[in-house]
Amino acid sequence: MYKLKCITCGTIYDPEPNMYTCPKCGERYGTLEVIFNYDLINVKKSDFDKHGDISQFSKILPITEYKVKQVVGNTPTYEFKNYYGIKKVFFKYDGTNPTSSYKDRASAIAISKAYEYGYDTIYCASTGNAASSLAGLSAPTDLKTFIFVPKNIPIAKLAQLHVFGANVILVDGNYDQAFDISTKVGKKLNWYSRNSAINPYLLEGKKTGAMELAVQLDFEVPDIVFVSAGDGTVISSIYKGFYDFYNLNLIQKIPKIIGIQAKGADAIAKTFSNGKPYTPVDIIPNTIADSISVGKPRDVIKACKYVEKSGGTFLTVNDEEIKTAIFELAKNTGIFAEPAGAAAYAGFKKAISMDLLKKEDTVAIFITGNGLKDIKAVQDNIKINPIPPVFEKIIEYINGVKK
Amino acid sequence: MYKLKCITCGTIYDPEPNMYTCPKCGERYGTLEVIFNYDLINVKKSDFDKHGDISQFSKILPITEYKVKQVVGNTPTYEFKNYYGIKKVFFKYDGTNPTSSYKDRASAIAISKAYEYGYDTIYCASTGNAASSLAGLSAPTDLKTFIFVPKNIPIAKLAQLHVFGANVILVDGNYDQAFDISTKVGKKLNWYSRNSAINPYLLEGKKTGAMELAVQLDFEVPDIVFVSAGDGTVISSIYKGFYDFYNLNLIQKIPKIIGIQAKGADAIAKTFSNGKPYTPVDIIPNTIADSISVGKPRDVIKACKYVEKSGGTFLTVNDEEIKTAIFELAKNTGIFAEPAGAAAYAGFKKAISMDLLKKEDTVAIFITGNGLKDIKAVQDNIKINPIPPVFEKIIEYINGVKK
Structure with missing residues (x-):
């Protein structure tokens, strides 16, 4: 129903579970487009x-x-x-x-593909919306989820991932290191990748x-x-x-x-x-x-x-x-x-x-x-002084505001 | 089309712009129910x-x-x-x-009533969801909004109110003081009240x-x-x-x-x-x-x-x-x-x-x-140790998690 086409060299591939980017052009130049034969898609307004x-x-x-x-x-x-x-x-x-966030639109498809290809585990490296989105949408499924995050991730974001029950791997390094090690581990353990751009279905x-x-x-x-x-x-x-x-x-x-x-x-x-x-x-x-x-x-x-x-x-x-x-x-x-x-x-x-x-x-x-x-x-933009709960003082303040 | 009925003494009132609670039973016992003549409402599934x-x-x-x-x-x-x-x-x-939050359902009606009664300003005392809800929903309207908050409100919540352009009155006192002064000021300046329970339309x-x-x-x-x-x-x-x-x-x-x-x-x-x-x-x-x-x-x-x-x-x-x-x-x-x-x-x-x-x-x-x-x-529930970005260490950690 669809094929994958390299954005740089234009080679067309049949989709396979382990195919993420064009082997000839690499991960940076070789991101793939999903191409359809529109004649076979029957939709109307x-x-x-x-x-x-x-x-x-x-x-x-x-x-x-x-x-x-x-x-x-x-x-x-x-x-x-x-x-x-x-x-x-x-x-x-x-x-x-x-x-x-918008990222839920991508995670929804990643999860659907993981099921289609028979994976039991899905992963990504992220510090932000992609991570919470994957964790949240996979929570009520039976997929296991691993999120690789750099050590300096804010505690609030870390908390959100834990809440959804994702397995969080706190990498003692920066984002790029977390990303690289996630890919290595994901390939080795045969997990499905929800890393942005690398996976053409996210787009x-x-x-x-x-x-x-x-x-x-x-x-x-x-x-x-x-x-x-x-x-x-x-x-x-x-x-x-x-x-x-x-x-x-x-x-x-x-x-x-x-x-x-x-x-x-x-x-x-x-x-x-x-x-x-x-x-x-x-x-x-x-x-x-x-x-x-x-x-x-x-x-x-x-x-x-x-x-x-x-x-x-x-x-x-x-x-x-x-x-x-x-x-x-x-x-x-x-x-x-x-x-x-x-x-x-x-x-x-x-x-x-x-x-x-x-x-x-x-x-x-x-x-x-x-x-x-x-x-x-x-x-940081908030600067405001407290006013005593005294009728006249409050009215005075309000008159100042209203002008 | 509807009347107001005191929850305690059962007196029935015709709705009026300044009527919030039963004058006989007071603010605590005299909250009002909106009662309809269901025979006059023509709706089907x-x-x-x-x-x-x-x-x-x-x-x-x-x-x-x-x-x-x-x-x-x-x-x-x-x-x-x-x-x-x-x-x-x-x-x-x-x-x-x-x-x-759920509070948006109430604020939407409060704003509609403020327009119906010809008010130009709406207010509430709150530290939380009611405040942000009123501020957010009234933002794209031409109503002025005043929110009375106690001094100890968390900065994050204060920020949210400011973002929506509400006028925030930081009361040098606790929530009850902010509530009481808001009611006094609201009555005096003829503003519409979005204070919970006091206004029967919020329910x-x-x-x-x-x-x-x-x-x-x-x-x-x-x-x-x-x-x-x-x-x-x-x-x-x-x-x-x-x-x-x-x-x-x-x-x-x-x-x-x-x-x-x-x-x-x-x-x-x-x-x-x-x-x-x-x-x-x-x-x-x-x-x-x-x-x-x-x-x-x-x-x-x-x-x-x-x-x-x-x-x-x-x-x-x-x-x-x-x-x-x-x-x-x-x-x-x-x-x-x-x-x-x-x-x-x-x-x-x-x-x-x-x-x-x-x-x-x-x-x-x-x-x-x-x-x-x-x-x-x-x-506070998050306890997790960083792992070096080394393949074997990560695998070891994952094997521990999977068990």
């Missing part, structure tokens, strides 16, 4: 439900059976008219997923965000889409979701994709702006936006190629812009986003300031995680 | 959608127009068969609401949780429902939701309601076990379960009367049982609950151990808040 979870896209997903208990997807899309002078702005908010899970948006907008997709980018898989997936729908004649165009990176973690933006052939530029990341704080993005080639195909580009925003965006987004829309999610909104504002948007555009902004996942970015 | 948000219950809500932008409700219900030997156990998980918003469960279960309601109780409004609302549906001939029975309180905050349980006439027993609360850590429950009379009518009772669980419940619930179901939410699950287990449940029972457990709202209850 009325097959889809505005309130459906991601299992409704099963016919366009590389799985034989959807195996996840929780409701993944069916996240809200909010419309604001004449927002910053733009005709229609849609906010797609994925913080209401089971573990409160397929994530593409459901774009498809869901299209369904919720009655298949009238926006002109331009803003999405934050770390390792490059989410942004690639947004393109792929629209691409599949376009090829299935469900939508009339593919939106321009604008990738937003933190200034302190702009490896993909740098690679993109250097032009073709895309050659990964790695950096030492430094940004408050944890989930997109990536120095060596594993899906950089795909991200650059897809964004280019869409007619889009990359923009960067600094940490101050991200912080401001968290507050403004929450105040204007009621969405409390984690820093990586708010980065997309900061990028939208940057595009406005650069006159990249037209009044008559329709725009969608993907907000990929719940602000409760990372409150340290906002709590 | 097919009017309701398993994926609808709470606005679908508008005909059975005391509002003229639903005015909230975010998707409140449409939270998942998960079914587990033969769970602890019980035929069917349903978990109703409200952590996916806009601000990640009406919360009752949608029971109605939604009924709709999702094809109107076959469970035999027994577990729900945690703090000030008594949520548990009363669960009864009221089923009661309304029963009187509208949509369901065939009202489930037994089992209220779960933390041992350190068992004011309602004590009042209930002392028997009729219910006389509030106040205590000094001490429990890790913030959201139900209430010493002077404001809806205690209603909670006792409704639970009695349902044929249910109250049980208490200690903090250790609540902590254990968080982990077990997460592991078994994939739901990461805040302590108050997990208390209901701990109560379910207590009921099992007391032989209160029969094999053929169907049971529902309300999980009222997302664990990300309060991680301190779990992080």
Whole structure:
């Protein structure tokens, strides 16, 4: 029903359980695309439900059976008219997923594939949303889960993993060391890998965000889409979701994709702006936006190629812009986003300031995680003095506030 | 379309903007019930959608127009068969609401009422979910919001309020002082009150949780429902939701309601076990379960009367049982609950151990808040040693874990 194609050399492979990346091009250049024969996929607009979870896209997903208990997807899309002078702005908010981030869309597919291939154990290396997502979604299944985390992981994130009953391996080293040892161990023990970019099916899970948006907008997709980018898989997936729908004649165009990176973690933006052939530029990341704080993005080639195909580009925003965006987004829309999610909104504002948007555009902004996942970015901004519980003092304060 | 009836003296009042509690019976004994003439409400099962948000219950809500932008409700219900030997156990998980708690159901109605009555400002005193919920849902409206919080509020919760742009009044005193001064100021400045129990419409918003469960279960309601109780409004609302549906001939029975309180905050349980006439027993609360850590429950009379009518009772669980419940619930179901939410699950287990449940029972457990709202209850339980990133050492560790 589908094949795997190398993003660099274009070799086409039949899918096999142990096939993750192109053996010829390696893990960095050889990430794989899932390609479908669209003629064999029989879907029409009325097959889809505005309130459906991601299992409704099963016919366009590389799985034989959807195996996840929780409701993944069916996240809200909010419309604001004449927002910053733009005709229609849609906010797609994925913080209401089971573990409160976009990553649940990927983990759901990884778990389904693990079952399909008969694995009893699934693993990943991560410090963040991918880890909690895998731990949470696999909790009510009978899969064993191992999460490799670096020693400096915040205690709160470690706690979340334990709560879901995942086996946590605290590696006495940094993230890269945890990642490398996880791959070695996973291969040796024949575990299924949920490491981002390495596993081509994760992107397929994530593409459901774009498809869901299209369904919720009655298949009238926006002109331009803003999405934050770390390792490059989410942004690639947004393109792929629209691409599949376009090829299935469900939508009339593919939106321009604008990738937003933190200034302190702009490896993909740098690679993109250097032009073709895309050659990964790695950096030492430094940004408050944890989930997109990536120095060596594993899906950089795909991200650059897809964004280019869409007619889009990359923009960067600094940490101050991200912080401001968290507050403004929450105040204007009621969405409390984690820093990586708010980065997309900061990028939208940057595009406005650069006159990249037209009044008559329709725009969608993907907000990929719940602000409760990372409150340290906002709590420093709070300065407030206590007031005695005395009527006159309180009234005086309120009169000051109201002006 | 509806009237207000005092829970103690039974006097019936026509609703008025400034009417919160019965003037004869006072704030504690005189909380009001919203009563409908069910003959005038024309609804049938097919009017309701398993994926609808709470606005679908508008005909059975005391509002003229639903005015909230975010998707409140449409939270998942998960079914587990033969769970602890019980035929069917349903978990109703409200952590996916806009601000990640059950309280959004109440705030949505409070905001709609504030608009209906022409108020420009809405307020509450709170340190927790009610505050963030009001701040979050009112953010994209043009209502001004004032939140009175005691000085000792955790910085994380304070941050969340600021993010949504609410005006925060940090009262140099405890919660009771903040509550009392908020009421005085609110009355004086003619603001709308979202203080729990005092405002009878909050319970009406919360009752949608029971109605939604009924709709999702094809109107076959469970035999027994577990729900945690703090000030008594949520548990009363669960009864009221089923009661309304029963009187509208949509369901065939009202489930037994089992209220779960933390041992350190068992004011309602004590009042209930002392028997009729219910006389509030106040205590000094001490429990890790913030959201139900209430010493002077404001809806205690209603909670006792409704639970009695349902044929249910109250049980208490200690903090250790609540902590254990968080982990077990997460592991078994994939739901990461805040302590108050997990208390209901701990109560379910207590009921099992007391032989209160029969094999053929169907049971529902309300999980009222997302664990990300309060991680301190779990992080102390984490003890784990780092392992060097050496293949053999990691394998050795894994072999130990697998046994």
